[in-house]
Amino acid sequence: MNMKIAVLPGDGIGPEITAEAVRVLKALDLKFEFEEAPIGGAGYRALGHPLPESTLELARASDAILFGAVGDFSLDNLPRELRPEQAILGIRRALNLFANFRPAMVYPELVNASSLKPEVVAGLDLLIVRELTGDIYFGQPRGVQVLENGEREGFDTMRYKESEIRRVAQVAFEAARKRGRKLCSVDKSNVLETMQLWREIMIEVGKEYPDVELSHMYVDNAAMQLAYRPKQFDVIVTGNMFGDILSDEASMLTGSIGMLPSASLNEKNFGLYEPIHGSAPDIAGKGIANPLATILSAAMMLRYSLDQSAAADRIEGAVKQVLAQGYRTGDIAEPGRKTVGTREMGDAVVAAL
Numbered sequence: 001m002n003m004k005i006a007v008l009p010g011d012g013i014g015p016e017i018t019a020e021a022v023r024v025l026k027a028l029d030l031k032f033e034f035e036e037a038p039i040g041g042a043g044y045r046a047l048g049h050p051l052p053e054s055t056l057e058l059a060r061a062s063d064a065i066l067f068g069a070v071g072d073f074s075l076d077n078l079p080r081e082l083r084p085e086q087a088i089l090g091i092r093r094a095l096n097l098f099a100n101f102r103p104a105m106v107y108p109e110l111v112n113a114s115s116l117k118p119e120v121v122a123g124l125d126l127l128i129v130r131e132l133t134g135d136i137y138f139g140q141p142r143g144v145q146v147l148e149n150g151e152r153e154g155f156d157t158m159r160y161k162e163s164e165i166r167r168v169a170q171v172a173f174e175a176a177r178k179r180g181r182k183l184c185s186v187d188k189s190n191v192l193e194t195m196q197l198w199r200e201i202m203i204e205v206g207k208e209y210p211d212v213e214l215s216h217m218y219v220d221n222a223a224m225q226l227a228y229r230p231k232q233f234d235v236i237v238t239g240n241m242f243g244d245i246l247s248d249e250a251s252m253l254t255g256s257i258g259m260l261p262s263a264s265l266n267e268k269n270f271g272l273y274e275p276i277h278g279s280a281p282d283i284a285g286k287g288i289a290n291p292l293a294t295i296l297s298a299a300m301m302l303r304y305s306l307d308q309s310a311a312a313d314r315i316e317g318a319v320k321q322v323l324a325q326g327y328r329t330g331d332i333a334e335p336g337r338k339t340v341g342t343r344e345m346g347d348a349v350v351a352a353l
């Protein structure tokens, strides 16, 4: 049976980079059916809403979603609910995509792009699994209230239900199983009640995965260890707020925004796959964007949603090969070095396959 992929290119460089990822998928000996729909600013222009109902329907009817990026500065004056960026929040919520996967890898050829010493980051390959739909970002009550003395007080609430912790624990353990079988749960259980529950549930779920080594780390220490000895980690699982911060820190260890893929999954491993960067309006339409983050997102899609690990390995191997052959888009090239455009980079990956 064909695997149905919803292709949502979005804005800016989105259409250029998703086109290359689709070409790479088509070069595999697998059967896909691709269907495209507008989202973000493109959704608003075509159908009056950043997340049109027909786009959501297509996403629901597919086996996986390949997403480019959304964001269009010329629409920034629209009311908040019609801004392009609302589409990504809306689709995650609508499809209950509660687990965000952010790998950070350092390729030997790009080791100098990191701001850390090469020996600290060479060979780095870690995955951060961030819970995406709970925690202090969504917990009620929240607000700003006026106290009796007239002073204002802001408040938010950190909340996690047992079921929310358990389901993200399960996907993180499953992911660790597909990698180096080491999972580090990051919390703040020394100070926060919610995080004590988090740790308890992690330990409980860990009993179902005796083949995965579970460890725990406080978030302040994890932030230090990521910068100090990042290679000690295989998979990190953490809550929404801590994951927000740590995943950005981890991506900067690699120094190359145009190389990093991501996934957002539900409990059935259905997911949305996208590069971590935005729509890069400054270079849109010029044919110079780096398509590798999106191509690597397509590889993640094969591994996590479509059960095609061998094909995922092939794509990742092809990306390593083109880097070794010296292909560089402008964002990852050393000064003075020859660069290729989006299309040529896609061609090189297809040829390497």
Ligand code: NAD
Pocket: 013, 017, 068, 069, 070, 071, 072, 073, 085, 088, 257, 258, 274, 276, 277, 278, 279, 280, 281, 282, 283, 288, 289, 290, 291, 293, 329, 331
């Ligand atoms: P950005 O990630 O789009 O760009 C930051 C810088 O990195 C720019 O100089 C850009 O040219 C460069 N860059 C990004 N991707 C690149 C690639 N593949 N190849 C080469 N260079 C690349 O972030 P920004 O400029 O802060 O935001 C632009 C728009 O994207 C905004 O509207 C923002 O809200 C949106 N955004 C969307 C997402 C998403 O869709 N998930 C994520 C982040 C930002």
